[in-house]
Amino acid sequence: MATTQIKVNPDDLSKIPAGQERIPEPTILVIFGASGDLTKRKLLPALFHLEQVGLLPKELVILGVARRPIGDEFAADMREGILEFGDVDGADPKLAGFLQKIHYFAMNFDDPVGYEGLKRELETLAEANGIGGNRLFYLATAPEYFSPIIDNLGAHEMARPDQGSVRVVIEKPFGHDLDSARALNRDVNAVFDEKQVFRIDHYLGKETVQNILVFRFGNGIFEPIWNRNFIDSVQITAAETIGVEGRGPFYEKAGALRDVVQNHMMELLSMVAMEPPVSFEAESVRREKLKVWQAIPPIPILNAVRGQYGPGKVDGVMVKGYREEDRVDPESGTETYAAARLEIDNWRWAGVPFYLRAGKRLKKRATEISIQFKQPPLMLFNRHNSTGPCGEIQPNVITMRIQPDEGISLRFGAKVPTTQAMSVCPVTMDFDYETAFGKSTANGYERLLVDAMLGDQTLFSHRDGVETTWALYTPILQAWAAKTPEVFPNYFAGMWGPECADHMLERDHKVWRHI
Ligand code: BG6
Numbered sequence: 001m002a003t004t005q006i007k008v009n010p011d012d013l014s015k016i017p018a019g020q021e022r023i024p025e026p027t028i029l030v031i032f033g034a035s036g037d038l039t040k041r042k043l044l045p046a047l048f049h050l051e052q053v054g055l056l057p058k059e060l061v062i063l064g065v066a067r068r069p070i071g072d073e074f075a076a077d078m079r080e081g082i083l084e085f086g087d088v089d090g091a092d093p094k095l096a097g098f099l100q101k102i103h104y105f106a107m108n109f110d111d112p113v114g115y116e117g118l119k120r121e122l123e124t125l126a127e128a129n130g131i132g133g134n135r136l137f138y139l140a141t142a143p144e145y146f147s148p149i150i151d152n153l154g155a156h157e158m159a160r161p162d163q164g165s166v167r168v169v170i171e172k173p174f175g176h177d178l179d180s181a182r183a184l185n186r187d188v189n190a191v192f193d194e195k196q197v198f199r200i201d202h203y204l205g206k207e208t209v210q211n212i213l214v215f216r217f218g219n220g221i222f223e224p225i226w227n228r229n230f231i232d233s234v235q236i237t238a239a240e241t242i243g244v245e246g247r248g249p250f251y252e253k254a255g256a257l258r259d260v261v262q263n264h265m266m267e268l269l270s271m272v273a274m275e276p277p278v279s280f281e282a283e284s285v286r287r288e289k290l291k292v293w294q295a296i297p298p299i300p301i302l303n304a305v306r307g308q309y310g311p312g313k314v315d316g317v318m319v320k321g322y323r324e325e326d327r328v329d330p331e332s333g334t335e336t337y338a339a340a341r342l343e344i345d346n347w348r349w350a351g352v353p354f355y356l357r358a359g360k361r362l363k364k365r366a367t368e369i370s371i372q373f374k375q376p377p378l379m380l381f382n383r384h385n386s387t388g389p390c391g392e393i394q395p396n397v398i399t400m401r402i403q404p405d406e407g408i409s410l411r412f413g414a415k416v417p418t419t420q421a422m423s424v425c426p427v428t429m430d431f432d433y434e435t436a437f438g439k440s441t442a443n444g445y446e447r448l449l450v451d452a453m454l455g456d457q458t459l460f461s462h463r464d465g466v467e468t469t470w471a472l473y474t475p476i477l478q479a480w481a482a483k484t485p486e487v488f489p490n491y492f493a494g495m496w497g498p499e500c501a502d503h504m505l506e507r508d509h510k511v512w513r514h515i
Pocket of ligand 1: 172240259260367
């Protein structure tokens with residue numbers, strides 16, 4: 001397929017005018033569960049990237065909190081994480097100063113005495129570093145600690161600011177079904193006002209995800225055709241080549257639907273389908289997203305399928321099946337692949353199917369959204385020879401590549417240069433992020449961490465949104481839990497998922513996009 005690359009001159013890129021960057025107030029960032037992978041692999045590298053570009057307040061303390069008494073080893077461990085996962089040079093002139101900001105406090109999350117100690121530690125650090133009352137509590141622990149930590153912050157008077165602002169960031173999973181999400185929301189809102197709460201979904205920190213709104217609402221040509229009159233169907237894929245990566249016990253309780261579909265994929269869907277918000281502010285954006293989820297009718301069980309990988313070859317390497325993974329039940333019924341067909345019953349989308357699929361150990365790593373347009377009403381070309389030199393005429397497709405190989409492409413038909421006939425072949429116009437804007441080492445948490453420090457909730461989930469998406473998937477989870485699948489594993493690692501996912505689309509005379 002021919003490809004036309006659109007190039008952007010980096011010198012033309014608009015820069016944020018000096019002095020207009022949003023720099024948060026002096027803050028203590030308290031990370032609960034700081035000895036876990038997330039802190040080392042994502043949070044600290046992201047914080048250092050922010051330091052490199054001058055977007056952190058000068059007076060910042062990062063206080064890691066976890067059970068193990070590791071003291072100064074913590075900062076050394078974080079240094080390693082910053083270098084390895086943040087792609088940072090050890091000689092970076094800002095690194096030594098940044099590491100000075102990192103402190104550690106050991107405590108048990110369910111021990112009230114520990115919270116008294118934590119409170120004193122925060123007062124001491126604030127005093128020593130010229131920081132007033134601003135606190136950002138980041139819950140990166142196992143989910144069973146979310147409520148105890150929140151209760152204790154309330155009970156020990158750390159949740160309400162005397163002066164400054166107190167905010168709490170809550171990692172996923174936010175509940176494991178509708179009831180548990182509601183219970184967690186109740187616990188959270190018993191201590192914190194909704195304005196203080198930042199439920200994080202790291203997909204919203206990705207540039208390519210934010211760009212969906214820019215693509216749609218920052219350009220004049222797409223929105224007029226972004227509806228049921230022109231769009232035939234939408235496919236959203238989150239395909240991973242990795243397996244469960246040592247997270248067996250977590251994944252056994254989660255599965256693909258809870259882990260990725262209910263949250264990341266529903267966020268992507270809402271960005272593609274929402275109405276233009278009245279402004280790019282938290283309330284307007286979140287209201288429009290919620291309206292999309294509320295317009296989705298219950299998903300018939302027939303329109304949700306699950307799969308589990310057996311052994312197979314991924315990228316030429318033999319890998320074991322899910323049931324052979326460390327600390328996974330050898331008869332596990334947990335799905336490592338989930339797909340669903342949804343509709344959105346509103347004026348813009350009625351009748352347009354949205355197909356979602358997510359899985360581990362698939363053939364290729366690719367997260368993308370593809371919007372397939374309707375065929376022209378009259379086929380003028382490739383008429384007498386319906387196959388043509390490139391086969392049948394293909395419908396137009398806009399594909400947003402979220403990762404890797406970030407970009408957007410438009411497929412359209414072009415005349416094949418020949419004097420003999422009017423033959424049409426598909427070609428693509430392609431926008432590639434790296435070519436246009438250079439390589440980025442950002443991992444998505446940079447934007448979300450700054451926004452949380454600034455109190456900007458636009459890219460965070462509201463309680464109503466979380467409950468609405470859980471309400472959609474809970475009946476499916478219940479139906480799946482009631483019946484262990486007989487045919488698991490039902491796809492080989494390195495394939496595109498189980499056959500039942502293909503059959504679901506065949507009913508609509510469709511196929512999954514070939515990636
Ligand atoms: C996490 C899931 O939320 O998202 C993981 O728990 C998954 O299982 C990951 O691998 C995917 O994130 P990304 O940014 O690599 O697409």
